[in-house]
Amino acid sequence: MRRLERVRVLRWTSPSPEATHEAARRLAAGLEVAGLVIGLIGPLGAGKTVFVKGLAQGLGLDPARVASPSFVIASEYATPSGLRLAHVDCLRVESQDELELAGFLDLLVPGVVLAVEWSDRFPRALPEDRLELHFARELGPGAATRRELNAVAFGPVSRAALARWRDAPARETSTVRD
DSSP states (O other): OOOGGGEEEEEEEEOSHHHHHHHHHHHHHTOOTTEEEEEEEOOTTSSHHHHHHHHHHHTTSOGGGOOOOTTTSEEEEEOTTSOEEEEEEOTTOOOHHHHHHTTGGGGSSTTEEEEEETGGGSGGGSOSSEEEEEEEEOOSTTOSSOEEEEEEEESHHHHHHHHHHHTOSOOTTSEEEO
16 A cells, blocks of 8 residues: 555646647656656547657657557657657557566666556556556536646656656646646
């Protein structure tokens, strides 16, 4: 069981895919050489891949290179900073053994920013120190592109990344709440 003081939460509303992309770019810009494991949880079309495109841009990559790896399970990109971005999609993965056979454990090393879509399917595969990002679509008129995002940090690396992300300047594109 996790102790309460080890968990930090940040909540915000993203009014558009562009704001989701920008939020991820700001997170990536504050990452350190240790890397980070990010579990992305939410329904189809909630903005998970848009978020990874923002991570890519924040790490110095062309976001157009990033596509959902649903049919290949994982894609990996070298960044100019020396960090690697790994994008894993667990939607079509049938078991944790299949995930491991695809090389998942090789991505759990320092220097990798690992973004795992549908991470809630295999929560035991992720390390304890991780950032979980929950996406939910807002309901109601005019809310077609708005998303409620909840970031939960478990462990010292993810807590530090969340604190730097929270304190990143120019968050005018979204509403942030602790």
